[in-house]
Amino acid sequence: MSRIETLDARTVELLARFRTGAVPALARAISVVEGQRPGFQALLHEVMASGPQARRIGFTGPPGAGKSSLVAAAATTYRVRDEHVGVVAVDPTSPYSGGALLGDRIRMNDVATDPGIFIRSMATRGSLGGLATTTKEVVDLMDGFGFARILIETVGVGQTELEITAAADTVVVVLVPESGDAIQAMKAGLMEIADVFVVNKADRPGSARLVKELRQALHLRAGSALKDIPAHHGVDLGRALKRERTTDSAAQEVEDWPVPVLTTNALTNEGVDDLVDAVERHRSWLVESGQLEERRRDRAEGRVRDVVNRELQRITWSSDEVRRLLGEGVLGIAGGEETPYSVARRITDALLR
Numbered sequence: 001m002s003r004i005e006t007l008d009a010r011t012v013e014l015l016a017r018f019r020t021g022a023v024p025a026l027a028r029a030i031s032v033v034e035g036q037r038p039g040f041q042a043l044l045h046e047v048m049a050s051g052p053q054a055r056r057i058g059f060t061g062p063p064g065a066g067k068s069s070l071v072a073a074a075a076t077t078y079r080v081r082d083e084h085v086g087v088v089a090v091d092p093t094s095p096y097s098g099g100a101l102l103g104d105r106i107r108m109n110d111v112a113t114d115p116g117i118f119i120r121s122m123a124t125r126g127s128l129g130g131l132a133t134t135t136k137e138v139v140d141l142m143d144g145f146g147f148a149r150i151l152i153e154t155v156g157v158g159q160t161e162l163e164i165t166a167a168a169d170t171v172v173v174v175l176v177p178e179s180g181d182a183i184q185a186m187k188a189g190l191m192e193i194a195d196v197f198v199v200n201k202a203d204r205p206g207s208a209r210l211v212k213e214l215r216q217a218l219h220l221r222a223g224s225a226l227k228d229i230p231a232h233h234g235v236d237l238g239r240a241l242k243r244e245r246t247t248d249s250a251a252q253e254v255e256d257w258p259v260p261v262l263t264t265n266a267l268t269n270e271g272v273d274d275l276v277d278a279v280e281r282h283r284s285w286l287v288e289s290g291q292l293e294e295r296r297r298d299r300a301e302g303r304v305r306d307v308v309n310r311e312l313q314r315i316t317w318s319s320d321e322v323r324r325l326l327g328e329g330v331l332g333i334a335g336g337e338e339t340p341y342s343v344a345r346r347i348t349d350a351l352l353r
């Protein structure tokens with residue numbers, strides 16, 4: 001694979017250590033990427049050269065549903081099965097507390113010294129969609145580093161966690177009896193994004209009813225009664241709908257994935273083995289049905305768009321001419337001779353010249 005730019009000496013050295021599997025080099029690479037420091041794109045390019053290998057599993061759901069507890073329990077299960085796990089937890093506020101907490105919850109003797117597990121918590125810093133701006137890049141780094149399973153916890157913010165479909169191969173939606181009924185889940189677009197439903201806090205009253213409702217709702221949906229009803233206006237279900245369309249039109253040799261509804265108690269680990277098994281089964285289905293390839297293509301397209309958007313923004317706002325046009329334009333708007341549209345047009349024309 002070609003280089004996108006000449007690597008500086010520090011990046012070369014970092015890459016070399018990264019490739020030997022030195023955990024501090026992974027941590028350092030993540031800082032470089034999160035800080036978008038010079039050379040971060042070249043670094044990612046090198047790390048991603050061998051393509052995605054890891055199984056990427058997203059956990060989403062309303063605040064307090066038990067996502068972190070379940071991620072910790074699932075990570076523990078994977079370690080017991082001798083799989084290496086990377087965990088990325090997106091925390092709405094602090095970049096550190098969430099990760100530390102998650103580490104505490106992972107019932108392993110030595111999370112700190114076990115090289116088979118790596119936990120990173122990221123702040124969202126106001127980014128929408130339930131992921132931080134660089135979450136996907138950090139997942140790529142963990143993938144390139146060699147973690148076979150990567151668990152991604154999104155912030156539970158209601159409607160906007162749907163971005164997880166763009167980051168994960170398998171999406172686990174975690175609900176609890178307190179988070180409302182199946183109708184609410186449908187309205188929130190969760191039926192479209194869930195590959196596995198988990199009703200956590202199965203020790204609480206109401207969980208059996210929620211399981212039943214969810215199964216009925218999934219059954220209805222499979223019967224296509226609700227197929228043309230948009231899940232929720234304003235929610236971008238682009239990929240989810242596309243996924244459905246292709247499933248409809250293509251002559252399917254592999255059966256549709258029957259979305260399981262499982263129950264767990266993340267505090268006692270009850271049901272967690274079954275959850276991990278379901279995730280692994282979904283993986284096999286993804287491979288056999290060709291959906292994995294399709295999801296990866298969609299993801300690759302999204303990533304190219306993201307990178308182009310980011311580069312265009314950077315190029316735009318770091319240009320002296322643009323800054324000059326913007327400064328003059330703002331005065332023009334204040335004076336009534338210009339509008340934001342005329343100024344923006346002048347700027348884009350200048351950039352395209």
Ligand SMILES: Nc1nc2c(ncn2[C@@H]2O[C@H](COP(=O)(O)OP(=O)(O)OP(=O)(O)O)[C@@H](O)[C@H]2O)c(=O)[nH]1
Nearest residue numbers: 063064065066067068069156200201202265266267
């Ligand atoms: N009774 C019971 N409590 C649980 C269970 N799972 C998690 N909890 C508790 O529920 C609370 C929230 O759990 P978290 O794992 O932090 O939930 P979360 O979805 O990650 O929360 P946010 O990231 O803040 O949205 C904690 O006090 C957990 O101990 C469960 O299965 N049963």
Ligand SMILES: [Mg+2]
Nearest residue numbers: 067068069153
């Ligand atoms: Mg959490």
